[in-house]
Every structure is written in C-alpha cells, then in structure tokens.
Amino acid sequence: MSGEIVLQCTGLRRRFETAGGPLDAVQEATFAVRRGELVEISGASGSGKTTLLLMAAGLLRPTHGTICIGGRRFDEMSPGERNALRRTYLGIVLPMFPLIPYLNTRDNIRLGDRSPGSDGRAQAWMSEFGLMDRAKHSVDCLSAGECRRVLVARALIGQPSVVLADEPTSNLDQRHAAMIYGALRSHADAGNAVLLITHHTAHADLADRTLTMVNGCLVR
Amino acid sequence: MRVLTLLWLELTHRRWAALVWTGVTAVSVALVIFFIAIADLAASRTRVIQRDLGLNLRLIPAGTDLDRYWIKGYADGAIDERLLERLVQQNVASRLVPMLQRTIPWGDSEAILTGVGDELFGGDGKKPPVFGSANQASGTIILGSAAAARRDVLEGQDLEVLGRRFRVDRVLASTGSVDDARIFGDLRIIQEMLGMPGQLNEIRAIECHCDADVLDPEAYLRSILEPLLPGTMLIRQDRMAEARRRQRHVAERVAGIAAPLMVVLAVIALAGLAFINAHQRRSELGLLISLGYSGWELAALLWLRAAIIGVVGGLFGVALAWIAVASMTPWILGGGPDLELDIQWLLIGASLGGTVSAIAAMVPAAWAARIDPASLLRES
Numbered sequence: 395m396s397g398e399i400v401l402q403c404t405g406l407r408r409r410f411e412t413a414g415g416p417l418d419a420v421q422e423a424t425f426a427v428r429r430g431e432l433v434e435i436s437g438a439s440g441s442g443k444t445t446l447l448l449m450a451a452g453l454l455r456p457t458h459g460t461i462c463i464g465g466r467r468f469d470e471m472s473p474g475e476r477n478a479l480r481r482t483y484l485g486i487v488l489p490m491f492p493l494i495p496y497l498n499t500r501d502n503i504r505l506g507d508r509s510p511g512s513d514g515r516a517q518a519w520m521s522e523f524g525l526m527d528r529a530k531h532s533v534d535c536l537s538a539g540e541c542r543r544v545l546v547a548r549a550l551i552g553q554p555s556v557v558l559a560d561e562p563t564s565n566l567d568q569r570h571a572a573m574i575y576g577a578l579r580s581h582a583d584a585g586n587a588v589l590l591i592t593h594h595t596a597h598a599d600l601a602d603r604t605l606t607m608v609n610g611c612l613v614r
Numbered sequence: 615m616r617v618l619t620l621l622w623l624e625l626t627h628r629r630w631a632a633l634v635w636t637g638v639t640a641v642s643v644a645l646v647i648f649f650i651a652i653a654d655l656a657a658s659r660t661r662v663i664q665r666d667l668g669l670n671l672r673l674i675p676a677g678t679d680l681d682r683y684w685i686k687g688y689a690d691g692a693i694d695e696r697l698l699e700r701l702v703q704q705n706v707a708s709r710l711v712p713m714l715q716r717t718i719p720w721g722d723s724e725a726i727l728t729g730v731g732d733e734l735f736g737g738d739g740k741k742p743p744v745f746g747s748a749n750q751a752s753g754t755i756i757l758g759s760a761a762a763a764r765r766d767v768l769e770g771q772d773l774e775v776l777g778r779r780f781r782v783d784r785v786l787a788s789t790g791s792v793d794d795a796r797i798f799g800d801l802r803i804i805q806e807m808l809g810m811p812g813q814l815n816e817i818r819a820i821e822c823h824c825d826a827d828v829l830d831p832e833a834y835l836r837s838i839l840e841p842l843l844p845g846t847m848l849i850r851q852d853r854m855a856e857a858r859r860r861q862r863h864v865a866e867r868v869a870g871i872a873a874p875l876m877v878v879l880a881v882i883a884l885a886g887l888a889f890i891n892a893h894q895r896r897s898e899l900g901l902l903i904s905l906g907y908s909g910w911e912l913a914a915l916l917w918l919r920a921a922i923i924g925v926v927g928g929l930f931g932v933a934l935a936w937i938a939v940a941s942m943t944p945w946i947l948g949g950g951p952d953l954e955l956d957i958q959w960l961l962i963g964a965s966l967g968g969t970v971s972a973i974a975a976m977v978p979a980a981w982a983a984r985i986d987p988a989s990l991l992r993e994s
Binding site for chain 2: 484548
C-alpha cells in the first residue's frame with residue numbers, strides 16, 4: 395500500500411455509561427485507510443462496528459484516542475470545523491439517519507452535493523443504481539432496498555475523499571448488493587478511501603483489507 | 615441543496631402544521647391589532663364626547679373659602695355682574711348662568727335664596743335652560759322639595775319670602791342635593807331683596823369649550839379666564855369630564871397591557887409549535903449534520919421557516935383584524951368602522967407576525983444550532 399493515509403484512527407476507545415455499569419463499545423482501535431483503499435470492517439452485531447464508524451465520522455466523541463482525516467485532527471476540531479470537513483471531505487451512509495420524507499428520490503440524493511450541477515450528477519447516480527423511474531417519487535414509496543441505494547448515492551454524489559458506509563447492502567438482493575459494492579470499489583479506485591462496515595462477507599473479495607471486530611476490539 | 619429550497623419543500627410537505635402556525639400567528643396579530651385599533655378608536659371617540667360634553671365650571675369670588683363653599687352651597691363674597699359681559703365675549707362656554715345666593719330664615723330653619731339670571735348662550739344656539747324656567751316671571755318662585763316641605767306649600771300657592779309675596783310656580787322633585795333647600799327666583803328681584811344690585815356670587819359656565827387637546831382642560835381654561843376676570847376664582851362644578859378623561863386613560867392602559875399580553879401568549883403558543891416541529895425533525899436534523907450542514911444552517915432552517923410563516927400569518931391577521939373591527943366597532947363603540955386596510959397596517963401586521971414568530975422560534979433554532987448528533991444517535 396502506497397497511497398496517502400486519509401483516515402487514521404489511533405487508540406480509539408468509547409465507553410458508555412449505562413444503568414448496568416460502564417460498557418466499552420470500542421477498545422483501543424487503531425487503523426488507517428489510504429487513498430485508493432476499500433477497507434472492510436466486519437463483525438457480529440453489537441461488536442462495536444457502528445460505534446467505530448460514528449467516531450470516525452465525528453458524530454460521536456471518542457472517550458480516548460485520536461482521529462485524523464486528511465492529516466487534520468478531527469477529534470480536536472470545533473463542531474463548525476467538523477461540519478465543514480464532513481461537507482467537503484466525507485460521504486456517510488448511516489441507516490439511522492435515513493431519507494428526508496419531504497424530498498423526492500432525486501432531491502434526497504442531491505442533499506449530498508451542494509455544488510452547482512448536482513442535478514445532473516444525481517441523474518447519473520440514479521441511472522447507475524436503477525432509480526431513474528423513481529426520481530420524482532416520494533421516498534415513502536420506495537422499497538427498503540431502493541432506500542438503501544439512495545443512501546449510498548447520496549454519500550457518493552459529492553465525490554468525497556473518504557466514504558464511511560455502515561451496512562450499505564443490507565436489505566439488498568445479490569444483484570443490487572453487487573451494484574453497491576461495485577460503486578464503492580470504483581470510488582476507491584478513483585483515488586478515494588472507503589471504510590465499509592458490514593457483517594456480510596459475500597463480497598469480501600472486493601475489499602483491499604478486511605478487519606474484524608470482536609467485542610469492541612479490532613482483530614486484523 | 616440550499617437551505618431555502620429545503621425550507622420550501624418542508625413547508626409544502628408539512629402544510630397542515632404550517633397552516634396551524636399561520637393560523638395561530640394570524641389570530642394573535644389580529645387580536646393585537648384589534649385591541650390597538652379599538653383602544654385608539656375608543657380614545658378618539660371619548661375625546662369627541664368630552665369635547666362635546668365640555669366642562670362645567672363655576673366662577674366665584676376670589677378668596678372664597680372652598681370648605682365653606684361646599685358646605686353652604688354658595689360663596690359668601692360677591693363679584694361684579696359686569697364681568698359676565700367679558701365672559702360672554704370669550705365664548706368659552708355653551709351657556710352662562712349668573713346667580714346670587716344667600717341663606718335666609720325659612721320657617722324654623724333656613725333656605726338658600728337663589729337668584730338666577732337669564733342664561734346667556736354661546737355660539738351654538740339656544741338650548742333648554744339648565745334650571746328649567748330659570749328666568750321666572752316676576753312674582754313667582756320655584757322651590758326645592760325640602761324648602762317646600764318645610765313651609766308645607768304646594769305649587770300655585772302664595773308664599774311670603776323676606777316680607778315679599780310670591781306665587782309658587784313649581785316645586786322641584788328631590789335631587790338629594792343642596793338644591794332641595796333652595797328658593798329659586800328672578801336674579802333682579804333677589805338682588806333687590808338682598809340689597810345687592812349688580813352683584814353676583816357665582817357664574818356657572820356650562821359646557822366650556824376646550825379646543826386645544828390639553829391634558830388638563832381645567833387648568834387651561836383657568837389660565838385664560840382668571841386674568842380676564844379679576845376678583846374671581848374658577849372651580850370645577852363636577853368631575854364628569856375628569857372621570858371620562860381618566861376612563862380614556864384607563865382604556866388606553868388596558869389596551870397597553872392587553873396587546874403586549876397577546877404578543878406574549880402568541881410567542882408562548884408559537885414556541886410550543888416550534889419545539890414540536892423541531893422535535894419531529896430530530897432525525898432530519900441529525901442527517902443534515904452528518905452531511906455537513908452547519909448549526910447556523912439548521913437554525914436558519916427553523917428560524918426562517920417561522921419568520922416566513924409569521925409574515926404570512928401577520929398579513930392574514932391584518933385581514934382578520936379588519937373584519938373584526940368592521941363588524942364589532944359599531945357594536946362596541948357605535949358608529950361606523952374607522953380602520954382602513956391600507957399598506958401601513960399590512961406592513962405592521964407582517965412585521966409583527968414575522969417578529970413574534972421569529973422570537974418564538976429562537977430557542978428551538980438555538981437548540982438546533984447546538985444539537986449534539988450523539989444524542990440523536992442514542993435515540994436512534
């Protein structure tokens with residue numbers, strides 16, 4: 395691997411204080427993702443994958459450790475700086491922040507790209523993901539699989555340097571899952587970095603590296 | 615996608631929520647404008663009523679002990695009857711009544727012998743005399759109810775007063791005032807009987823005109839009249855005009871409290887709606903943060919939404935207020951509606967609606983600006 399490191403997490407730890415006592419969701423996670431790389435993190439449900447991704451996205455503050463994106467300390471930035479970096483540098487696929495119900499399919503995809511010409515790029519992604527006939531439909535009318543494709547298109551439309559995707563292929567059939575993996579692979583091949591969280595390993599061969607999480611710990 | 619586009623699409627999507635917000639703003643603005651307009655109209659109409667009512671003043675000899683005056687019902691001193699002409703020339707009152715009064719023995723008690731001169735009228739024509747047939751024909755008197763009862767006389771009977779015989783023209787109904795103990799007679803005859811020719815002890819100036827819109831009309835008239843009428847002092851006959859002035863001020867104060875109260879209630883109601891709206895959109899706000907929208911943009915999304923709906927609601931509010939004033943003014947105040955639906959009112963309504971709504975949305979907008987995505991994630 396020779397690409398520039400665009401995402402570097404070092405010693406990440408996240409502890410939740412719960413009624414049943416402290417819960418260490420992520421423990422001492424250290425990894426890096428370079429340009430041109432697609433890194434997959436797999437693991438059982440509850441192993442801490444999503445928590446790790448949320449910290450990498452700057453949406454959850456780590457209890458301990460550092461996160462560098464594009465050579466800058468993400469965890470030390472102000473909320474405004476983090477927002478600006480997310481806007482310009484990151485594409486995020488998060489199932490817990492789904493689509494906006496009052497926007498149609500095309501406009502939901504355009505949310506990820508605030509630069510001029512986003513309409514044309516949204517059309518291209520809808521074409522890529524087989525959503526053209528749904529362009530002006532309310533997202534309430536979309537199937538779960540179609541919603542997942544819209545989420546991925548929204549993350550990719552702005553050509554972000556780093557894509558963080560949490561279970562982007564859940565609810566998708568094999569054909570559409572392959573379509574999504576293909577798109578993410580192409581995005582990485584274009585000189586960007588992709589960090590993929592999944593508990594499916596069907597397309598593991600598309601990843602450059604696969605890390606496994608077990609009980610909050612990264613196992614290489 | 616721009617914030618304004620998002621805002622517009624959200625408004626059209628949650629149109630019922632937007633309509634409720636518009637309705638609350640419109641009703642609030644309508645109530646505020648209605649109260650202001652009605653208070654303004656009431657003050658204006660009261661001013662007209664007060665002007666028409668005028669002030670009832672009394673000119674009495676300077677130096678009169680007012681305590682004794684109010685106890686006895688008249689002033690002990692005297693003023694020159696010729697001053698009456700100066701007063702007439704000033705045309706400050708609708709009518710002037712010259713009087714001379716003194717206490718005389720009456721049976722086993724006393725009564726007030728009251729000479730009443732011809733009423734002198736101002737510029738707006740003759741009106742019914744204040745004291746009825748005040749310029750009694752010579753040889754007749756009018757008795758107050760107590761004075762008649764004291765001597766046990768009836769209308770039409772003859773009666774001797776200070777050695778002079780009169781016929782009782784009329785016995786007045788009881789008024790519950792000092793007038794019940796009066797014996798009204800012609801001023802000239804009473805002056806002669808009392809040995810005070812050409813003298814008065816009171817001029818009643820009824821319905822004094824006060825063209826200037828001054829806070830204290832009594833002081834204003836006093837400043838004009840007292841220098842012209844040496845040897846006199848001016849007192850107010852009753853407090854009706856003052857009461858009306860105070861009533862007007864009370865009405866203004868009530869409107870001054872009611873209108874801001876409406877604004878506060880509107881802000882509270884709209885703030886509730888703003889919180890509901892923000893709470894319903896938690897997931898959306900979290901998504902926008904994850905997409906890199908800044909806190910200020912999220913705040914603007916909520917705040918601008920409120921301001922825009924507020925402006926629209928404010929315009930509807932002016933229309934509602936106009937309908938309310940048009941339909942209720944004749945019922946409340948009498949007369950026709952005076953509120954015109956002009957551009958000024960529309961601007962006031964739009965500004966008020968927008969401002970009230972924007973203030974109400976400030977706290978939810980501030981919350982959105984500082985929203986912690988981690989808390990939303992925990993909810994998810």
